[in-house]
Amino acid sequence: MVWRRVFRTLRDGPAAEPAAKLGEAAVRALAEQLDAAAQTRLGRSLSIRHVNSGSCNGCELEIHALHSIVYDLERFGLRFVASPRHADVLLVTGPLTRNLREALLHTWTATPDPKWVVAMGDCATDGGVFKGSYAIEAGAGGIAAAVPVDLKIPGCPPTPAQLLNGLRALLEANAR
Amino acid sequence: MSTATAIIRAGAAIPCRPWTRHVLARADWTAMTQALAGQPALALVALWADPSEAHALFLDEADGAVLVASTAIVEGGYPALSPHRPGAAWYERMIRDLWGHAALGGTDDRAWLDHGRWPHSHPLAARPGPMGPAPEPPEFLPVEGEDLHQIPLGPIYAGITEPGHFRLTCQGETVVRLEVRLGYAHKGTLALMRGKTPRTAARFAARLSGDSTVAHAIAFARATEAALGVDAPPRAATLRAVMAEIERIANHLGDVGAICNAAGFAFAPARFGWHREAMRRAAAAAFGHRLMMDAVVPGGVVADLAPGGPDAIAAALATLERELPELVRVYDNHASLIDRMVGTGILAADLAQRFAAGGYVGRASGRAFDARRLPGYPPYGSLEVAVPVLQGGDVDARLRIRLAEIAESIRLLRVLLDTLPAGTLTVSLPMGSGEGIGCAEGFRGDIWHWLRLDNGQIANAFLRDPSWAQWPLLEAAVEGSIVADVPLCEKSFNCSCSGVDL
Numbered sequence: 234m235v236w237r238r239v240f241r242t243l244r245d246g247p248a249a250e251p252a253a254k255l256g257e258a259a260v261r262a263l264a265e266q267l268d269a270a271a272q273t274r275l276g277r278s279l280s281i282r283h284v285n286s287g288s289c290n291g292c293e294l295e296i297h298a299l300h301s302i303v304y305d306l307e308r309f310g311l312r313f314v315a316s317p318r319h320a321d322v323l324l325v326t327g328p329l330t331r332n333l334r335e336a337l338l339h340t341w342t343a344t345p346d347p348k349w350v351v352a353m354g355d356c357a358t359d360g361g362v363f364k365g366s367y368a369i370e371a372g373a374g375g376i377a378a379a380v381p382v383d384l385k386i387p388g389c390p391p392t393p394a395q396l397l398n399g400l401r402a403l404l405e406a407n408a409r
Numbered sequence: 410m411s412t413a414t415a416i417i418r419a420g421a422a423i424p425c426r427p428w429t430r431h432v433l434a435r436a437d438w439t440a441m442t443q444a445l446a447g448q449p450a451l452a453l454v455a456l457w458a459d460p461s462e463a464h465a466l467f468l469d470e471a472d473g474a475v476l477v478a479s480t481a482i483v484e485g486g487y488p489a490l491s492p493h494r495p496g497a498a499w500y501e502r503m504i505r506d507l508w509g510h511a512a513l514g515g516t517d518d519r520a521w522l523d524h525g526r527w528p529h530s531h532p533l534a535a536r537p538g539p540m541g542p543a544p545e546p547p548e549f550l551p552v553e554g555e556d557l558h559q560i561p562l563g564p565i566y567a568g569i570t571e572p573g574h575f576r577l578t579c580q581g582e583t584v585v586r587l588e589v590r591l592g593y594a595h596k597g598t599l600a601l602m603r604g605k606t607p608r609t610a611a612r613f614a615a616r617l618s619g620d621s622t623v624a625h626a627i628a629f630a631r632a633t634e635a636a637l638g639v640d641a642p643p644r645a646a647t648l649r650a651v652m653a654e655i656e657r658i659a660n661h662l663g664d665v666g667a668i669c670n671a672a673g674f675a676f677a678p679a680r681f682g683w684h685r686e687a688m689r690r691a692a693a694a695a696f697g698h699r700l701m702m703d704a705v706v707p708g709g710v711v712a713d714l715a716p717g718g719p720d721a722i723a724a725a726l727a728t729l730e731r732e733l734p735e736l737v738r739v740y741d742n743h744a745s746l747i748d749r750m751v752g753t754g755i756l757a758a759d760l761a762q763r764f765a766a767g768g769y770v771g772r773a774s775g776r777a778f779d780a781r782r783l784p785g786y787p788p789y790g791s792l793e794v795a796v797p798v799l800q801g802g803d804v805d806a807r808l809r810i811r812l813a814e815i816a817e818s819i820r821l822l823r824v825l826l827d828t829l830p831a832g833t834l835t836v837s838l839p840m841g842s843g844e845g846i847g848c849a850e851g852f853r854g855d856i857w858h859w860l861r862l863d864n865g866q867i868a869n870a871f872l873r874d875p876s877w878a879q880w881p882l883l884e885a886a887v888e889g890s891i892v893a894d895v896p897l898c899e900k901s902f903n904c905s906c907s908g909v910d911l
Contacts, residue, residue, distance in 0.1 A: 248683055284565055285572045287594040289907045291619025291700055296569050297663060298689060298699075301682035315567035331526040332593045333572055336564050362612050366597035367532050390619070392699060393686075 249305035253394065255402055263384065263406035277408050278310035279400070282320035284340050286376055287330035287369075292354045292390040296324070299393040311400055317343040322403070325380075326390075328356035328363040329370045334379050341380045349383040349403065352376050353396065358385045413444040413451050414469060417478045425844035426635040427784075430464070430477040438480035438488055445493040451476075452765035455857050456490060456500035457871035458508045460535040463487040464871075466846070466857060468765065473783045477846070477859075482510050489515035496764040496878055503911070506592075507599070509534045519548050522592040522910065532600055552578040552586050560892065564593045571906035575899075579892060587887040587895070589880055594910040602867050607633040607707040607838065607860075610867050614858065615702055617872050618908035623649070623656045624851030625858075625872065626705035631786060631847030632858040632870075633707035637839055643830040645709035646787040651825050652692070652701045652710075653849065654818040655722065658729070659688040660852040661811040661818075664903050668808050669740070671896040672749040680736055687725040694721035709835030719826050726819050737812060750805035754886040754898035757802060764878045767854025769814070770902055771878075773799050773806035780848045780855040792821060802886075807901040814852075840865035851875060853905065874908030 283296060299306060306312060314320050317340045329337065341350070352375055355361035359374040372378035386399040411419075420431030433441060445451060454475075455466040467476040480487050489512035490497035501512035502521035509531035512518070523530060525543030557578055564572035572593040578586045598617060602610040607629075614629035615622045627649050634641055641649070662685040669677030689699040695718030696704045704711055740746065756766075761774035771778060779796045781789040797813035799806040844861045854875030861868045883902040887895055 248679075283569045285570065285594075287572065287596055287907075287910075289594075289616040289619035289622075290571050290905060291616070291622065291702065293569050293571065294620055294663070294700065297682070298686055300569070301686050302679045303683060303686045313569065317565075327572075327594070328596060330593065330595055332524045332595055333564065334526070336572070336593070340565050362616060363596045363598075363601065366601055367527055367529070368595050368597035389702060390700070392693075 247305070248302045249308065250303055252309070252401070253398065255398060255405060259398075259402045260405045263402055277404065278312075279321045279404055279407070280312055280314040280319055281322045281324050281400070282314055282317045282340070282344065284317075284323050284325045284337060286325055286327035286333045286337050286357065288327035288354065288356060292326035292356075295390045295393050295396060296326075296353075299396050304393055304397055306397070309397075309401055310404060317341075318345065320344050320348070322349045322351055322400075323380075324351045324353055325357050325376045326353045327376075328360045328366075329376045329378055330368055331370055332368070334370055337376065337379055350376070350380050351384045351386060351399065351403070352382045353386050354391060355387050355389045358387045361389065411444065413441045413448045413467075414474070414476060416441040416444055417467070417476045420478060423479070423844070425477060425846065426638065428475045428477050428846055430479055430844065432462070432479045432481070435480060435483055435488070438478070441478060442488050442490050442493055445490065449763070452762075453490060453494040453496055454765055454855070455859075455871065455873040455877070456497050456504070457859070457873070458482070458504045458510050459861070459869040460508060460533070463504065463510060464859070465490060466859070466873075468778075470762075470765075470778070475784060475846075485509065486511035486513045488513050491516040494763075496881060499877060499881065499909070507531065507533045507911075509538060522595045524592055532597065547574075547590055549576050549588050549590075550586065554580060554585060556580060557585060573906045575895075577892065577895065582891045582893075584887050584890050584892060584895065587884045589884060591880070591906055591910055594907045596907075596911070598872070598911050599870060602870050605867050606865055607862070607867065610870070611706050612703060614872055615705075617911070618874055618876075618905040619700065619702070620660050620905065621656070621851040621853060621856065621874070621908070622700050622702045623652045623705060624849045624856050625874075626703070627653060627849040628847045628856040628858040629860075629872070630705055630707045630709075631849065632845045632860050633838070633847070633862070634836075634845070635847055636843040636845030636860060636862050637841050638843070639708070639836050639838065641709045641787075642833045642836055643787070644832045645834050647825055647829050648710045648714065648834075649705050650788050651714075651722070651822060652696060652704060653851075654822045654825070655688055655692050655695075656701065657852040658815050658818045658822075659685050659692070661815050662688065662729075664900065665808055665811055667903070668750075668804065668897065668900045669746065671900045672746055674743065674746050676739065677736070680732070684725075684729045684732070687728060691718075691721040691725040694718055706835070708838045709833070711834075713834055714829075722822065722826065726822060729815075730819055733812075733815070747805070749894070749897060750808060751801075751803060753804045753894050754890055754901060755802045756882055756886040758800065760882060760885055761802070764882055766878045766882055767875045768852065768879070769807045769810040769854075770882060771854065772797060772810045774802035775800050778855065780850040784848065786848070788825065792824060794821065804897050804901040838865075853879070853903070872911070874905055876904040876908045879904045880909065
């Protein structure tokens with residue numbers, strides 16, 4: 234059975250799909266945001282730490298999808314890590330509930346500089362449908378109420394393809 | 410002494426569709442809570458409140474009857490159910506934090522959702538209180554014994570998960586107690602829904618737990634339709650079921666992969682993840698959204714199947730059906746994998762019964778309840794849904810229930826698509842008042858929504874996710890396991906944080 238599977242894999246090739254083209258404008262805008270130190274130190278790979286700031290778990294489903302063999306993240310130099318201390322990027326989902334503000338700040342502080350924060354989904358971007366709730370951090374809306382945001386990927390939830398494009402744009406901008 | 414059922418039925422009837430709500434005087438409610446001890450077949454499904462009353466939803470496992478009981482809040486409290494229904498304890502803590510009503514004689518009065526960080530306490534009460542003191546450090550149940558140590562996990566985990574805190578107390582490698590502390594994902598959903606039209610409020614119901622967005626949207630839509638006395642058109646009901654079964658298959662595929670991954674078997678998440686992605690893409694092709702969020706609305710569905718939709722779904726099902734037997738064989742033939750699954754995290758059948766656990770958690774421990782069969786709702790009536798039941802109660806049983814349900818959902822989807830009735834997609838909702846209850850079977854289990862409409866706006870609502878029954882059972886199932894098996898147990902339960910954090 235194993236041999237049959239090996240044969241099929243050799244015949245059909247990997248399940249990963251070819252990468253889509255990136256938007257030049259988005260990459261240029263991001264490159265302008267980055268400071269020189271980050272560019273020389275991070276190189277062409279990014280370690281990503283996911284942080285849930287109170288999402289409905291829809292965004293997590295799409296991060297899991299992005300993690301599947303269909304998208305094969307690691308070929309782009311992108312990988313998920315288990316500790317904020319190993320991370321270059323915090324990928325934050327959720328509208329930032331008041332009950333999670335302290336946890337997000339701890340995670341952000343534990344991430345070494347230079348670091349980027351990506352707000353994933355409408356909630357993290359501006360509070361989404363939960364904007365104005367007593368249980369959500371007020372102020373700038375979304376996670377920007379607690380941490381500086383470098384890249385916003387809106388959507389409810391964003392598709393894995395949108396997420397991948399955003400992260401690759403970050404990578405490209407970083408390499409310039 | 411009369412039975413709890415008789416006491417509830419004797420209470421003053423308040424119109425609520427499809428199940429009448431009975432308001433009990435304080436003395437009758439107290440008698441009812443005591444009678445529960447002698448009527449174990451009356452399962453507590455949900456317990457919630459509004460500013461002036463506490464409400465309990467029961468299911469009689471003997472005859473499938475649904476009973477709704479209420480009692481007025483007197484001097485800030487109501488007699489607790491938790492002494493006779495242990496599953497009530499979490500609800501009572503939630504009611505205290507959100508409405509400020511005390512459960513008199515309850516087994517646990519520690520804070521739950523309120524971590525002392527909201528601008529005011531009791532946010533759903535008629536008059537919210539001042540900001541509560543921060544419950545830091547949180548109080549955990551006492552554990553006694555020699556050489557115990559604690560492992561705190563979360564709310565930020567080393568993985569892509571939801572935020573909850575696991576407090577493991579261990580003796581060497583053995584877990585003596587797991588206590589879960591939630592509330593981190595509390596978004597104030599119930600408060601946001603108040604004063605909104607059902608159409609607007611449905612967006613919150615669809616985001617209570619994103620993985621069950623279709624099932625929650627169906628329960629909410631059915632509650633609204635019941636309150637207003639209308640029925641969704643047959644075509645809409647069938648399309649809802651198509652979406653619900655796609656959601657069930659996709660989530661089960663993800664879960665099976667995640668459980669095997671927790672045992673370090675990377676092949677399973679790769680293949681099951683591939684099929685899940687195919688299901689999500691079929692959903693996008695058919696309904697315009699990968700998770701089908703906001704596709705189900707009160708009154709019907711927002712859009713018809715896209716032209717290429719049925720073919721996309723059929724193609725995804727065919728590919729899945731072709732490879733599934735081989736994937737099951739791979740699972741069966743890996744002794745080192747099976748060794749981690751069988752006998753791990755056993756949930757005793759009587760516990761599953763006592764907490765009225767639904768979904769794969771209940772079915773793997775002998776409780777066959779499925780809301781599609783009983784109380785049942787269109788279009789499932791004529792479909793004769795097969796519900797797999799196992800007795801093992803371990804991680805392996807919960808995984809095999811999912812595999813069996815995937816096969817059954819494939820069958821259901823084909824029948825549903827073949828027999829799709831013609832007709833309209835929505836029925837217009839009158840601007841009315843009333844109370845309604847809706848239920849739906851999500852991939853985790855039975856979902857129940859209650860709401861009260863006042864001139865076309867939500868006056869009060871409660872959304873009950875199946876995880877309410879399953880979190881406490883996870884705590885029980887982990888007891889006595891080794892630390893390395895905790896992720897296996899956790900993935901095999903896959904409880905939702907957001908769903909119970911509200």
